[in-house]
Amino acid sequence: MKRTKGKKEENGAILWKKSGRGSFRLFSGKIIKPNQTFHASLDEIPLPFRDVIIPVKELPSEEIIVPLKTLPPRYVIKEKGEKFVIEDSRGKAINEGLLSKEKAERFIEELST
């Protein structure tokens, strides 16, 4: 059988090593065991896991972080008579009951931190 070693590096995947106890499963479904080396792209290994999943070769500093584009929750304050509710992007009220405008604004701030 023809060996395929090296192909993954050509595709931009990086060689990592899983240190410490316990196994991890990647998005692809692949299970990574303790001390196993494996190839994965930068965006498969989030920053909070880089202390136990370590690149075998040091990464250039500009490659260390690939920011994950996430959809942040979006809220709007809707007026209900003299009171207010906070609705999410689907129009579902995310708070209980009716609020003063100040409280609604404060909740949005607290949910956004």
Next chain:
Amino acid sequence: MWTVPKIWEGGECWIIGGGSSILEQFSIPKSIIQDVVLQKISPSVYSEFLKPLHTKHVIGINNAYQIGNWVDILFFGDCSWYLVHRLRLSQWDGIKVTCCDRFANRQKKDMEGIKYLAKDRRHFGISENSSMVAWNGNSGAAAISLAFHLGVKRVILLGFDMRLGENQISHWHGSHQQPGEKRKRPLPFEKHLRCFLQISKDAKRLGLEILNANPGSMIDEFPKVALEEIL
């Protein structure tokens, strides 16, 4: 560390656990269940069957975020679960909360939209610190602390079975393994059941009512109610 605001003060919330009882409770056809369990289709097909929950305050545990974007808050405690779901989760715009320690002491830019509550490992029960959850050894039981911090007076547990369903599946989405992959360790139901006595004691003391909406659940510490009684 996040401090949970009391956005649901005085209200009630539903917590969707992983147990397969919800499939029967919401009359989901077996053919659909089979396709979800085999990962041929997304659990979002369950959404229309769970329509009565769409307007409720809902905390979804682990994979429950996949059912629908009407799930207000996702809660997970297992760090390795996040690695599998991270990319899908990035496209889900609800509130994402964890007690996975990997998110402790991170700057906001590195949090990937996840809110972190510390694990109170000292005891089972409900944490009164609104920046913590009592871990209790499992995400569903930990989420009861989150519900308390959100200010609810009543929590309704769905899919907190702690046993295999009649169809012998452990979770409504199948399992956390890949199709065909065998589980290496026994299911942790016995371990997960240990915390509920203390949770019920704390709930009484804190004035929090907890209902178990699965009459066949192995958790006996909370009043069991039929779904139709409360929906």
